[in-house]
Amino acid sequence: MIIVGLIGKTNVGKTTFFNAATLLEAEISNYPFTTKEPNEGIAYVHFRCVCGEFKVKDNPVNSVCINGWRFVPIKLIDVPGLIKDAWRGKGLGNRFISVAAMSDALIHVVDVSGSIDDEGRISKPGTGDPVQDFREVEQEIVKWYYQLLKKNSKYIAKWYRQTARIDLSIYRVLSGIKVSLEDVKSSLSEVGLAGKDFDSWKDDDFKSLAFHLRKRKPTLIVANKMDLPFAEENLRRLSEEYKEYIIVPCSAEAELALRRAEKRGLVEYVPGEEMFFVKDRGKLTRKQIWALEYVQERVLGKYFRTGVQQALDIAVFKLLSMNAVYPVADEKKLADGKGRVLPDVYLMSPGSTLQDLAAQVHSEIARNLICGIDARLGIRLPKNYRLRHRDIVKLVVALRKK
Ligand SMILES: Nc1nc2c(ncn2[C@@H]2O[C@H](COP(=O)(O)OP(=O)(O)O)[C@@H](O)[C@H]2O)c(=O)[nH]1
Ligand SMILES: [Mg+2]
Structure with a gap:
């Protein structure tokens, strides 16, 4: 599974991002993923599912389809149990570094509102310098x-x-x-x-x-706390200073609020979408109304998204250039052996072939692979065919001799 790691100074919002991104898991997974460490969780990247193109109702197994968006699991890791204020700008420590070492791609979170001081303590927006924070962590x-x-x-x-x-x-x-x-x-x-x-x-x-x-090491910058003052001018400075990076404006707190509200059945919200709907205003407390209005005004109304889902998607599909591929057993029905339509999606690294896909699906299939069939075109694909994003392929295997 692809691993994306969160790095950045203390109090920039890494754990908030992590909690928001992994909240979906408990809710939608029909797949018992277990992670050994509490700072490891399952997050999802999403893309337009091919079910819309083929006008079929799919039966996802290793992934999830919500409103025509396919969500595929990845592993997200946060810095384990970093004691608040332990950082104090005096080196990152091994735990921090181990996140960087384990990851295929990194999300470097900065507090773009500058509401942490140079020792990492929470203070008023505008106090700290996110450009400097970013530079320090990178140097480290x-x-x-x-x-x-x-x-x-x-x-x-x-x-x-x-x-x-x-x-x-x-x-x-x-x-x-x-x-x-x-x-x-x-x-x-x-x-x-x-x-x-x-x-x-x-x-x-x-x-x-x-x-x-x-x-x-593929890395993108998440400019977090966009909902606070000073964020926009700092974002401009950060973009000027670090032109070679993709920078995603973000409000992890807003995403967490939306996903929690969704989980409690208060709103309809699909991660990554530009809006949410309140189901029954009468059921909301005043505090909840205030929070949702805050999210609408300060985040979605201004930047259209909270940035959490977008950052994950960019890490996997842009930085790592992964291709999402659907293996099927029946290329006409787009189904597996049990008749489930478009059950699985695999994230394949660039240059991966049909043979690589077979190896991921099952070692038996990999051993007996003859060729593939492209479900869109109905043509035969050789074993060394290089997979492309949203390919749907039947893996043709030799029948086993009795
Ligand atoms: N306003 C605002 N506050 C945030 C946001 N993300 C995180 N925070 C707050 O920043 C503080 C530190 O967050 P945390 O996730 O613990 O930071 P970490 O040390 O990087 O893991 C907490 O009080 C969060 O509620 C955000 O997008 N906007
Ligand atoms: Mg944390």
Whole structure:
């Protein structure tokens, strides 16, 4: 399962984002996902389901379809049990770093209203500087990559002497933290270290490699607390300063309020949509009315979305360029062996083939795969066909000999 991690300073709203994003799980899942750690949860990314295109009623199994939107589970991780104010700008600590290391993509949350001071304490909007906060956390992560390389330079040197391959030697140290050989290779060549003898590396070489390695981890910025004053001007500054990032304006608190209200049956709201409907105004307390009006005025009315669902979608479909693919057993009925229509969706990384899909579905199917059939075109697809977003494919397998 794809893992998206939340990073950022204390009190920027990571846990609020996490709680909002994972609230859907309890409600809609018919799939008993279990996560080992309390800071790991199931969130969903969504896209237009093909059920609308084919005008069929689907029977989702590994995912959910709401109003024609298919929601596919991913794993979201928050920094575990970080004690409030423990951060104090003095390094991120291992728990924080482990989130970054485990994740395929990162959502770096900043408090764009500047309502935390430089020690991470809640204060009045406009006090803190989100641009500075972002920079500090990023520097901290680069420093961590740097220290990891330095700490292991003995081993790197040893392997380098044995293999004369600097990329492989460094990769061996970093593979456990979701750095690919490709990441190492391209970082090395970007900083001009690919051909340099490792024994002659200077401190600056380690630093620039660390910097480029950090850049290889797909990351987007969530500009949180857009509902507060000073957010818009800070967002403008942040966008000026960090043009190379996708920045998603967000109000995690608003999303949490909407999903909670939805859960209690007070409103109709589908995550990611631009509106919600109050079911029965008479049932709302004054406080609830105030909260929903606040969400409407300060968030949806201005920015159309809360940004939580959008950030997750962007992380998976834009940063990671995942393709959602539907395997079926019957390409005419679009159903599985039990007659369930469009039961499953798999998120496949770019370049994945039909064979890769088969491997995800079942090892038996992978072993006996002959070809595929494209449900839209009715044509045969070879095993090495590269899957595309919203493909519906029948996996054709050889009959087992008795
Ligand atoms: N106004 C506003 N407050 C928020 C928002 N998101 C989080 N907060 C508040 O910011 C504080 C810190 O949030 P939390 O999620 O615990 O931050 P974390 O330390 O990054 O996990 C809490 O009081 C939240 O209610 C938001 O979008 N808008
Ligand atoms: Mg937290």
